[in-house]
Amino acid sequence: MxxxxxxxxxxxxxxxxxxxxxxxxxxxxxxxxxxxxxxNEEEKERVDFYHSDEWERCRNTVAAHQFNLDLIEWSKGNIVQADLYHHVIEVRDSKEDRLDIYNIIGVTQANHNKVHAYMNRGQREKKKMQDALMDILDRFETEYY
Known part of the structure; x- marks a missing residue:
């Protein structure tokens, strides 16, 4: 040993x-x-939101709409079940978009960690990642709806 x-x-x-x-x-x-x-009052508000009934209903709607897939993996040709749902434009940046189903993407925990690691590098990288995620969402919408 x-x-x-x-x-x-x-x-x-x-x-x-x-x-x-x-x-x-x-x-x-x-x-x-x-x-x-x-x-932290702002952080407490976000935590409360993620434990709310309105977020649960929204998340379930998005899961059904996206067939419970990790759309990052889907965009690579892989079929993998999503573990959680990520706001492309983060809640701290735009409260108005927090229940917009076209601002939420299903991802695995591993991909969620990668997304945040990339976004935390700086504003330019954050914008690039948001654009890439929006492109994936647009492609998904085009192919399935």
Whole structure:
């Protein structure tokens, strides 16, 4: 068996497993992250929106409309089920578009992470990604509706 050292206490731990103190640290960090989100009024409003009935209805409508597909994968010729629904124009940038079904795209968690990583590089990259996602949505609409 291969071991590594715990990043918190330094004890020997099997590779690919977490020490109890590493697990506790992750939980504590997540709780702090959630507390900070709720303390920020703007962020709290977004969190509340994503837990609302109106968002659930909108998301379900989009899922049905997009056949519950990850449209990024669909655009590459792959059929993969979407895990979540991403706002092309983010809610923090435009509250008016948050329930617009033509501003929401189904993606896997992996693609969602890639989209955000690219968008976080800067405004130019964010705009390029938004344009690319809108192109995918337009192509999907053209082919199926």
């Amino acid at each position: 291969i071991y590594r050292l715990c990043t918190v206490c330094g004890s020997k731990v099997p590779q690919y497993e977490l020490c109890q103190c590493e697990h506790k640290k992750r939980l504590d960090n997540y709780r702090d992250y959630q507390r900070r989100r709720i303390e």
